[in-house]
Amino acid sequence: MASEVERIGRERERKDIRDRWLLSAPALVIVFLAAVGPLFVMLLYSFMVKGDYGDVRPGEFSLEGWVSVFFQRDIFDDTLGLADAHLSIIWRSIQLSFLTTVLTLILGFPTAYFIATRPPHTREIWVFLVTIPFWTNLLIRTFAMQQVIRNEGLLNNALIWLGVIERPLQIMYTDTANLLGMTYVYLPLMVLPLYASIEKLDFRLVEAGYDLYATRFQVLRRIVIPLVRPGIIAGSILVFIPSLGAYVIPRVLGGGKNMMLGNLIELQFGAGRNWPLGAAMSITLMALVMVALIVYVRNASRGGAGHV
Amino acid sequence: MKATWMTTTAAAAIAILAGAGAASAAGQLNIYNWGDYTNPELIKKFEQQFDVKVTVTDYDSNDTALAKVRAGGHGFDIVVPSANYVQIWVKEGLLEEARPDQMENFKNVDERWVDVPWDPGRHYTVPWQWGLTGIGINTSVYNGDINTSAIFLDPPEELVGKINVAPEMNDVLFATIKYFGGDWCTEDKEVLRKVRDKLVEAKSKWLAMDYSVTEKLPAGDYAAVYYWNGAIMRSREKNPDIKFGYPKEGFPFFMDSVAILKDAKNAENAKLFMNFIMDPENAALISAFAKYANGIKGSEKFMPPEMQTAPELTVPAEFQSAGEFLESCEPPVQELYTRIWTELQK
Amino acid sequence: MFRSHFDVRAQPGFGLITLFTFFALYLPIAALVVYSFNGSESLSRWDGLSTRWFVAAWHNSAVQDAAVRSLVIALWAAFLATFAATMAALATTRTAPYRGLTFKYALINQPLMVPEIVTAVALLIVFSRIKVWTGYSGLGYLVMAHTAFCIPFAYLPIRARLESMDLTLERAAADLYATRWMTFRHVTLPLLRPGIIAGFMLAFVISLDDVVITEFVKSGGQDTLPTYMLGQIRRETTPEINAIATVFLALSTVLVVVFFFVNRRKT
Numbered sequence: 001m002a003s004e005v006e007r008i009g010r011e012r013e014r015k016d017i018r019d020r021w022l023l024s025a026p027a028l029v030i031v032f033l034a035a036v037g038p039l040f041v042m043l044l045y046s047f048m049v050k051g052d053y054g055d056v057r058p059g060e061f062s063l064e065g066w067v068s069v070f071f072q073r074d075i076f077d078d079t080l081g082l083a084d085a086h087l088s089i090i091w092r093s094i095q096l097s098f099l100t101t102v103l104t105l106i107l108g109f110p111t112a113y114f115i116a117t118r119p120p121h122t123r124e125i126w127v128f129l130v131t132i133p134f135w136t137n138l139l140i141r142t143f144a145m146q147q148v149i150r151n152e153g154l155l156n157n158a159l160i161w162l163g164v165i166e167r168p169l170q171i172m173y174t175d176t177a178n179l180l181g182m183t184y185v186y187l188p189l190m191v192l193p194l195y196a197s198i199e200k201l202d203f204r205l206v207e208a209g210y211d212l213y214a215t216r217f218q219v220l221r222r223i224v225i226p227l228v229r230p231g232i233i234a235g236s237i238l239v240f241i242p243s244l245g246a247y248v249i250p251r252v253l254g255g256g257k258n259m260m261l262g263n264l265i266e267l268q269f270g271a272g273r274n275w276p277l278g279a280a281m282s283i284t285l286m287a288l289v290m291v292a293l294i295v296y297v298r299n300a301s302r303g304g305a306g307h308v
Numbered sequence: 309m310k311a312t313w314m315t316t317t318a319a320a321a322i323a324i325l326a327g328a329g330a331a332s333a334a335g336q337l338n339i340y341n342w343g344d345y346t347n348p349e350l351i352k353k354f355e356q357q358f359d360v361k362v363t364v365t366d367y368d369s370n371d372t373a374l375a376k377v378r379a380g381g382h383g384f385d386i387v388v389p390s391a392n393y394v395q396i397w398v399k400e401g402l403l404e405e406a407r408p409d410q411m412e413n414f415k416n417v418d419e420r421w422v423d424v425p426w427d428p429g430r431h432y433t434v435p436w437q438w439g440l441t442g443i444g445i446n447t448s449v450y451n452g453d454i455n456t457s458a459i460f461l462d463p464p465e466e467l468v469g470k471i472n473v474a475p476e477m478n479d480v481l482f483a484t485i486k487y488f489g490g491d492w493c494t495e496d497k498e499v500l501r502k503v504r505d506k507l508v509e510a511k512s513k514w515l516a517m518d519y520s521v522t523e524k525l526p527a528g529d530y531a532a533v534y535y536w537n538g539a540i541m542r543s544r545e546k547n548p549d550i551k552f553g554y555p556k557e558g559f560p561f562f563m564d565s566v567a568i569l570k571d572a573k574n575a576e577n578a579k580l581f582m583n584f585i586m587d588p589e590n591a592a593l594i595s596a597f598a599k600y601a602n603g604i605k606g607s608e609k610f611m612p613p614e615m616q617t618a619p620e621l622t623v624p625a626e627f628q629s630a631g632e633f634l635e636s637c638e639p640p641v642q643e644l645y646t647r648i649w650t651e652l653q654k
Numbered sequence: 655m656f657r658s659h660f661d662v663r664a665q666p667g668f669g670l671i672t673l674f675t676f677f678a679l680y681l682p683i684a685a686l687v688v689y690s691f692n693g694s695e696s697l698s699r700w701d702g703l704s705t706r707w708f709v710a711a712w713h714n715s716a717v718q719d720a721a722v723r724s725l726v727i728a729l730w731a732a733f734l735a736t737f738a739a740t741m742a743a744l745a746t747t748r749t750a751p752y753r754g755l756t757f758k759y760a761l762i763n764q765p766l767m768v769p770e771i772v773t774a775v776a777l778l779i780v781f782s783r784i785k786v787w788t789g790y791s792g793l794g795y796l797v798m799a800h801t802a803f804c805i806p807f808a809y810l811p812i813r814a815r816l817e818s819m820d821l822t823l824e825r826a827a828a829d830l831y832a833t834r835w836m837t838f839r840h841v842t843l844p845l846l847r848p849g850i851i852a853g854f855m856l857a858f859v860i861s862l863d864d865v866v867i868t869e870f871v872k873s874g875g876q877d878t879l880p881t882y883m884l885g886q887i888r889r890e891t892t893p894e895i896n897a898i899a900t901v902f903l904a905l906s907t908v909l910v911v912v913f914f915f916v917n918r919r920k921t
Contacts, residue, residue, distance in 0.1 A: 016749075017752050017753075019745075020745035020746070020749065020752070021745070021754070022745075023741040023742065023744055023745035024741060024742040024745040024746060024758055024762075026737070026738040026741060026742075027738035027739055027741065027742035027762055027805050027809070028742070028758065028761055028762070030734075030738060030798070030801055030802050030805060031761055031762055031764060031765060031802050031805055031806075032761065033798070033802070034777065034798050034799050034801070034802035034803075035764060035765040035768070035773055035802040035803060036761060036764050037780065038773065038776030038777050038779065038780045039768065039772070039773075039776055041776050041779050041780060042772055042775070042776045050639075052639045053374065053396045053399075053400065053636075053639075054371060054374060054375055054378075055375070055378060072647070075497070075500065075501075075504070075644060075647055075648065076497050076500075076501050084654070085647070085650045085651045085654040086650070086654075088654045089650075089653075089654050106671075107671060107674070107675045107678075108675070110665070110667070110668035110671035110672055110675075111668075111671065111672045111675040111676075113665060113668055114668050114669060114671075114672040115672075117663040117664070123848075124848075124851070127848075127851070127852065127855075129676065130679070131855045131859060132903070132906065132907055133679050133680060133682075133683045133903075134859045135858075135859065135862065135902065135903065135906040136683075136686075136862075136899045136902055136903055137724070137862050137863050137865075137879060137880045137883075138863040138865065138880065139865065139880055139883045139884065140686065140883070140895060140896075140898075140899040141682065143686070143895065143896075144682035144683060144685060144686040144899075145682050147682060147685040147686065147689065148681055148682050148685060150529065151529060152527070152529075154681065154685055170469075172516070172529075173515055173516045173518075184678065184679075184682065187675070187679065188856075188859070189807075189856065191675075192811055192852040192855065192856055193810055193811040193814050193852065195848075195852065196811040196812075196814050196815045196848055196849045196852045197811075197814045197815065197818060199815075199848055200815060200818040200819065200848075201818075203662055203663060206662050206663070207662045210660070210662055216664075216665055216666060220665055227818070228818075230813075230814040230817050230818065231811075231814045234810040234811060234813075234814045237763075237766065237810070238766070238807065238810060238856075241766050241767060242766075244769070245768075245769030245770055245771070247769075247770065247771065247865075247866060248865060248884075251475075251518075252518075252520075255472075255515065255516030255517055255518045256475040256516065256517040256518055256653075257511065257514065257516060257517050257653065258653060258654075259650075259653040259654070261769065262769055262770070262771060263653075264650065265769055265771050265772065266771050266866075267646070267649075267650065269371070269375070269771060269775050270369055270371040270372065271369070271370075271371055271477050271478075271646070271649075272643075272646040272649075272650075273371070273639070273642060273643075273646075274643065274646065275775070278771075278772075278775070279772075279775075282768070282769060282771070282772035285769055285772075286767050286768055286772075289767045290767060293767070338874035338875060340874065342885065343882070343884065343885015343886050344885055344886040345885075348714070348715070348716065363874055363875030364716065364875075365872065365873075365874050365875055365876065365877050366877055366881060366882060366884070366885030367869075367885065368869075368884050368885050372869065372870070375775070375778065375870075376778060376782075376870065379778050379779060379782035379783075380782045380783070380785070380786045381781070381782040381783070381784070381785025381786040381791060381873070382782065382785075382791075382873055382874065383785075383791045383873040383874035383875075384874045385874075523696055526696070527696060527699055546695065546696070
């Protein structure tokens with residue numbers, strides 16, 4: 001009898017898992033065909049010999065693409081050293097992306113919280129208000145941002161008018177411009193998942209906290225934040241990774257003077273005509289992202305908030 | 309129930325996607341050209357004259373265009389590569405030898421542009437537009453000699469922090485190599501070291517490496533630029549203080565030429581188009597839109613009057629010899645140049 | 655009830671930050687809209703009120719085609735991505751770990767870990783072969799590529815939402831002899847809606863934004879608004895771009911408002 005129950009239980013479980021595979025099949029297939037599969041081509045390319053005018057030579061293999069991500073012969077004295085140009089560009093990208101994530105979190109969390117605590121029928125209006133500016137595309141938004149931070153722009157004019165500064169601040173064409181631009185552009189990617197998560201928060205738990213004489217800050221830190229962690233993780237990932245690969249913003253707001261990783265990789269596939277190096281850099285970047293993710297998720301989800 | 313909904317949706321999706329892009333005109337022609345470079349009036353005129361439906365698709369770099377066409381399945385008939393790329397396209401076997409030199413309107417092509425190094429005798433390509441990279445200066449900020457690359461390589465005090473340089477690897481490296489007396493595609497390490505050191509030093513005095521010159525030069529955001537002549541002409545039209553300089557040490561010419569792709573599906577229409585744009589009246593339409601000179605004799609008189617007299621478009625005799633068309637360097641040299649360029653922007 | 659004077663939901667300063675966020679979000683947009691009525695050729699110099707750029711955009715058929723194409727692609731990609739992502743989220747949450755679960759997470763989120771340019775070049779290589787084989791070079795490739803990179807964006811908020819929902823209500827429904835479909839339709843789906851809406855919006859926005867992948871995957875006559883504008887960066891950007899953006903904004907605002915009211919009447 002007991003074994004019969006067990007058998008039925010196992011069968012049900014098997015059926016459940018099969019259903020779950022069926023349910024996730026469309027997403028898995030699409031992602032595989034149009035995103036993962038082609039990457040194997042990239043991996044292959046990173047081990048090939050570069051063609052004279054871009055692309056690769058069919059059938060010739062080499063490790064050179066990989067070596068030159070990190071090391072290079074000095075242009076002038078031929079000594080082998082670290083590829084410091086590549087490394088410093090990678091480092092700048094990581095720093096700026098991290099700061100962008102922090103800034104969007106500082107602005108996005110209170111905003112999402114605020115929206116989630118409005119009366120239910122107005123919440124959707126607020127969510128729409130967050131997304132409306134973003135129905136215009138990235139390039140237009142970047143141009144719009146430029147309108148605000150340029151020397152004769154709104155920000156400088158306002159500051160001068162208020163008497164805070166006398167001469168316009170040079171924000172355009174600096175890393176600050178990149179940072180402001182990315183924060184502006186990626187902010188809704190932080191707010192939306194945070195909102196979805198906070199909106200579901202059970203405020204009876206918060207109330208219980210206050211009953212136990214917790215301060216508002218303690219409630220926030222000890223109850224709210226742990227409960228909405230999945231949203232924080234989702235938001236941070238959605239902001240951090242596109243920032244790492246940003247291409248248009250450094251070109252327009254950063255004035256193209258200082259590359260970020262996206263521009264460096266683009267250069268290899270473009271005028272640099274070194275596709276194997278570009279491919280190897282891309283895979284390096286992916287590896288970096290994955291390591292960062294694993295570390296982040298391990299730390300952030302202590303307490304079992306789940307995988308990402 | 310869910311399954312039915314899914315299939316219906318999928319079927320509808322496929323139906324709509326397959327239907328999009330159907331054409332009604334007798335023929336078709338798909339042009340792949342630089343963004344914002346093709347006069348819509350020119351296209352309309354061609355469509356009406358030959359009952360051909362034309363699509364124009366943009367690219368923003370020679371390398372993207374090359375990569376796409378080489379990969380195949382692109383559906384383009386015509387492409388407009390720059391001079392230093394034409395030979396690559398030919399070598400890679402991507403261009404149709406369309407023999408424009410035997411076409412009816414070829415007699416209109418300026419002799420200067422017939423025996424060009426990248427296409428001797430014009431067996432493959434027809435001139436589209438040409439221009440050069442030079443110096444644009446706001447004379448209310450600086451009034452010294454402007455016919456030199458020193459403007460952006462050893463900038464005078466007044467211009468420090470107000471310079472914009474075109475983010476074009478070849479144009480910038482060419483001017484700098486010439487500045488130190490080297491030749492294009494040089495591998496001479498001594499020259500290249502000077503080039504790198506100079507660029508790194510100069511970059512700290514630049515404001516930007518950006519494309520929005522026609523906007524920011526007249527507005528005063530930039531006081532000096534190293535940029536294409538057509539854009540500087542447009543800037544001058546907005547702000548008469550802007551002046552154009554020809555770097556006497558050396559400056560690069562460019563010419564984009566129209567070519568037909570080997571796997572073009574509408575090669576006949578593409579040939580009609582080639583012949584069509586060698587008509588002076590039509591060539592003038594090209595220039596009137598993008599503000600660069602074309603290579604067709606007699607087109608001047610159909611151009612807007614302000615273009616006929618523009619000092620930016622006619623190179624003075626004394627600077628003629630300083631200009632050079634950049635050939636495509638050998639791959640190892642190209643790699644050296646890429647690395648200098650990367651170091652500049654690290 | 656006892657604490658009617660004490661709002662447990664409030665947090666000090668959050669209102670102010672929200673105010674600032676919305677101000678910062680709309681300031682550039684406002685500038686953009688104002689300058690679309692600029693009479694001058696320049697994006698920055700104000701030269702009197704004029705609608706000339708709207709007229710110019712209206713007569714520019716390339717812009718119109720590109721804009722419509724962008725919208726069509728974004729709607730399809732967002733729809734397909736949200737649909738696939740919702741199912742995938744249901745399949746990967748609220749369960750004991752099973753073999754393949756981590757693999758699914760990794761696969762679904764994979765498009766996020768790759769810089770666009772990499773996917774772009776990879777897709778160029780693969781799709782162009784397919785285009786040559788099949789002879790089909792329609793918008794399907796772009797929709798497919800967009801759907802793929804939109805899926806994780808749709809998936810994350812939906813999953814975050816699901817994860818904070820427990821199974822009590824669904825179990826209750828099952829106890830009341832609801833079929834699985836009925837339970838899903840009447841219990842899970844309504845609860846999940848905010849997540850789905852957030853996911854759809856994200857996917858839509860991400861698809862509208864895409865430049866690099868589109869640039870590489872597009873075939874002849876398939877410029878979208880972003881690739882059209884990328885082509886223009888090298889030359890001159892006039893307030894025509896602002897005018898287009900303003901029209902887009904107005905349209906999407908109208909759409910959103912209509913959607914909102916239709917939706918509200920139903921519930």
